Amino acid sequence: MSQDADTSPAEAPELEESNLDEAHRLRHEFVESVLERLDAADDEGVRELVEQLHPADIADLFEQVDRERRGPLAAAVRDLLDGEVLSEMNDFVREGLVDELDNVQVADLASNLDTDDAVAIIEDMEAEDQREVLRALDPDDRAAIEEALAYPEETAGRVMQRELVSVYENMMVGDVIDFLRDSQDMTMEFWEIFVVDARHHPVGTCALSWILRTPRNFAIADVMKREQMLIPVDMDQEEVALRFQKYGLISAAVVDSDGRLVGMITVDDIVDIIAEEAGEDILRLSGAGEGDINEPVKDAYRSRVRWLVANLGTALVASFIISLFGAAIEEMVALAVLMPIVASIGGNAGTQTMAVAVRALAINELTRSNTWRTIRHELAVAIFNGATIAVLIGIGAALVFGNPMLGGVIAAAMLINIVIAGLAGVFVPVTLERMGQDPAVASSVFVTMITDSIGFLAFLGLAVASGLVG
Template sequence: MSESDHIAAAPPAAPPQDSTPNEVMDEETRLRPEFVNKVLDAVEAGDDETARQLVQPLHPADVADLIELARADEREGLVKALAGIVSPDVLAELNDYVREDLLDELEPQQVADIAGQLDTDDAVALIEDLGRDEQQAVLERMEPDDRAAVEEALSYPEESAGRLMQRDLCAVPEHWNVGQVIDYLRSTKDLPDDFWEVFVVNPSHHPVGTCKLSLILRMPRKTLVSDIMQREQTLIPVDMDQEDVGLRFQKYALVSAAVVDENGRIVGMITVDDIVHIIQQEAGEDITLLSGAGEGDINEPIQMTVRTRVVWLVINLGATICSASVVGAFQGEIRRYAILAALMPIVSALGGNAGTQTLAVVVRALATNQLTSANTAWMLFREFRIAIANGIALGIVGALGSFMVLHDLKLSLVFAMALVINSLVAGLVGVLVPLTLDKARIDPAVSSAVFVTTMTDVMGFFSFLGLAALILTR
């Protein structure tokens, strides 16, 4: 039996046992290195039975972690050894790059069988990264209903609610009573495995309210759904970006929400377990993009990582050349006062750090919708005051320190003034750059850092050397 047969035929893994966390997990629910090594050693020794016994109690997410922790050349043997354990649920939990490598070993029919056992959102995540020809081959082998659901989801933009939603949901008409709802839940097979509320719809299939399952279970059977449903609800447009979906779940403390098409008809639902993953993904993405490190995924192919990082390093090289050209314009002053060469990197570095602090706050505020056109002026004035305060504090400390070491009052004054000016520049560009990029519909997390660093370097060198030329040469 091939590796692909093991995956396609695998049943869901058993839930974790009470004793497992102490033996297998650390206090932060991460697999212990000793456990990982024990499983891999058993596989290498050909003792597949021992490996399966060790892994059997783990949750599918932990089995996925185990596969990701193995080296690339160890994963194929590990998956073969864990026959009956590496289930579709495990594949759904895997890192995208690791899952893609495993799917490359499967036949289209086997991928189709796996996708058919998953919720729509997980099936889409499984298929969407395949090549066009592979994707089509898998879709052709899926059951008609499953294929239609996945094809519809793939028709929506990437990272949108349409890709994120699952089509299986529980919707009932508003004229039903509680008894009819309960009978429907008991008799209908095509319901999602996990849901917390029933969506109430009108004859046109537009959502008009929701009923929590806990409320339905406590009400008499003859109670009308329309009398107990909550009419106010948060609806998610099918084309909404997943980051905005996450913000709505966070803002309104949602457990699930209906997804509606452009005509207002309900087409799916999104649950909080999907949103937790999205929030983590978006937060990590913003951090790595802000540094120019691409996705920052340790499983990303090296060639792709190099290509992403070198682009931003080249851009930074150009920005550094701009800064160096400013220094070159003051070569005469630097030759006369060599100490300037030692102090000017301090001005530049402190400005860069101050700009990065402001930039991080602004990018986060934009990402969480805390910063909008309604409070932009207030935010700008706030950062202006902070920059002035920081600049004065740095200027005083810098002036005293330089005077104690160099005993040059004029030079200390120049140093202090440059620190104040560059701190102010850092505060302003740290706000204005991401705001401008956001207005231009460019992700400020991707390119703000280059512009902010360049501005603080250029202005730091120019203000310090310019003031030195004006004051020290008199």
């Protein structure tokens, strides 16, 4: 596969200042101008405006217009709608557009992309359409994409590029330079060469700058860097991103189960993965599913409603605890007034600790080696936070209701709930992670249930135990 050099950011056409705002987003006025010409069936006018844009901005344009207008817009700028534009698009928008293109067009677009970008376009198509697209591709391109599709989603094998440059370790620098000049099928963009042995196992890497500055009669094995990070083909993409982040990698070789070089991953792909994984974790914490504004309403409903149902179940637990103290609440209305404060503050404290723990687990900062140190740290923070909030709410309640005993009860309940919230915010994600579950998915439901239940139980229970109410 080849990548069109004309679409690289360095060669992007100069944009009129009126097209983009200071944050490099398409201006509302520009989008409206495109839509006005589109509604007037002025396809040539639409094309004149859109052809000024970089492929990433064309993708943004499609994401900003209504679903009903994306088809006509695609028809108006069909010759500009190349593979790079599709690879930059939001997944839901791209799927809708691909459905409107015939399979030969999709195959033509895919053939001009790196394998990882081509896979991103083809992988979500219906099985029959996918087979037709693959049949329309050149044999080499088809084999590369089929191999990528055979790997599980979100693994190194699915996101790696097959387009790389490798040379044998017994070659001289002069031979390598001649090879780079004479090869016609080589990828056009690369900055690192992988050195392999006779079994095609990677043994080192060599930057282009080193080759250019080394005499021709030196062996490439004497120039290369032998230490390198090898990525197993079945490694999860999030773990790959952590390796890049930890070791400051620009690119890394991907090897199969036999240790043979099969591809590479570059930092530009990792940037997308980091953004995607970070967004997924935040959305999972809130139970918002894909959380994409372009997601179909039915899909968004299905992904979100199940967590609302789960929250309903946990809320019933807290309601049951309240019902046990119904007589006490009837006797002192102030208890009903103050209960939401205890639950709300405890819930916020638990959410803070849970967010810290989930992030630490995601980036491998929280491990088995430092779990107890982390728990002690968060417990100390919770005690200080709890004491501060307890003093404030205790004094406030005593003054407002003229009842020092009530102030002491809510202060003690607040301290207990915030400390429990801090412990739950760590224990719940860590326990889920130890059980092989994603802590970002279910942690919030359990932490909320714990903080609400403990908050009500501590507050109402202390009110009864202290003799504040009968």
